[in-house]
Amino acid sequence: DAGVTQSPTHLIKTRGQHVTLRCSPISGHKSVSWYQQVLGQGPQFIFQYYEKEERGRGNFPDRFSARQFPNYSSELNVNALLLGDSALYLCASSPLALPTDTQYFGPGTRLTVL
Amino acid sequence: AQSVAQPEDQVNVAEGNPLTVKCTYSVSGNPYLFWYVQYPNRGLQFLLKYITGDNLVKGSYGFEAEFNKSQTSFHLKKPSALVSDSALYFCAVRAPGNTPLVFGKGTRLSVIA
Structure with missing residues (x-):
């Protein structure tokens, strides 16, 4: 079975631009979460979606937004990019949105903002 | 709000020796605890989790972790380290x-050969 897939693998943008990152969950998983991992740090929670509804939001500015589609895939959008947005963006899927669920991670999208 | 502390930035161990990676946590209520491993330029791979029940949890690749409620710890262990275990946990x-x-x-x- 395919794992969580993310696209693109790498992305280079300049300050002020916007970016869209995409994620496809494991087949049968209905929840997708997004994390930001800055170099040298652990992943930091951005959003969780379940059945197309936002279930949680981390401490990120409104420049960050996301959505989940009927096929459970998801997009993360970041507007007005800042240098500090450079990071590895990880998507994780889980069967439901229970706190006991294991989250399975994709390989990530490396975003560089110049 | 919940938090996790991993007190060691780096752990060095000789191949074949036992390894321990330390973790302490702070949470209101019963915790759900997880360990993941990350290899260079890769996402996180799930190793094991503690939800309830037996305090000793066994996971992938020979890893195990012990939940200690009184010490609020969940240390990751492996009896015999492999060079291929070298990664970020x-x-x-x-x-x-x-x-x-x-x-x-x-x-x-x-893990050093």
């Missing part, structure tokens, strides 16, 4: 209810 905690998964800063494990 993350402990994470989640509280009951609609709460986020919170990660520690990670511990880099280096």
